[in-house]
Amino acid sequence: MGITDYLFSEIFLxxxxxxxxxxxxxxGFLQHIGxxxxxxxxxLPLRKWIDSIQIKDEETARRIDKLIPSQCPFAREIxxxxxxxxxxxxxxxxxxxxxxxxxxxFRALCYLESQREGRQ
Numbered sequence: 472m473g474i475t476d477y478l479f480s481e482i483f484l485x486x487x488x489x490x491x492x493x494x495x496x497x498x499g500f501l502q503h504i505g506x507x508x509x510x511x512x513x514x515l516p517l518r519k520w521i522d523s524i525q526i527k528d529e530e531t532a533r534r535i536d537k538l539i540p541s542q543c544p545f546a547r548e549i550x551x552x553x554x555x556x557x558x559x560x561x562x563x564x565x566x567x568x569x570x571x572x573x574x575x576x577f578r579a580l581c582y583l584e585s586q587r588e589g590r591q
Contacts, residue, residue: 514568522574526582533583545561
């Protein structure tokens with residue numbers, strides 16, 4: 472329970488002189504509402520759409536494999552005279568859809584591999 476929850480519960484819920492006084496039995500309900508508000512994810516529809524993509528043919532799998540890089544293209548080391556001047560870390564982990572895109576690429580690669588095994 473964070474400090475704001477503590478202050479809210481101590482001041483608002485347990486103060487019988489407050490006209491909006493709630494008995495302590497409702498404390499769990501209010502904490503549940505707080506967890507729902509904190510879990511708000513604006514990318515959820517996009518995540519679900521990416522996860523729902525079905526790979527049914529080899530052409531789609533190849534396109535997905537080419538579009539999604541396997542390594543972060545932003546990670547760089549800038550060198551001058553064999554000395555690293557600046558190191559740019561991989562920024563892919565900051566992408567909120569990173570895990571979904573990597574899972575889609577993995578599904579595409581698995582489909583391509585299963586097609587290759589079927590031909591042999």
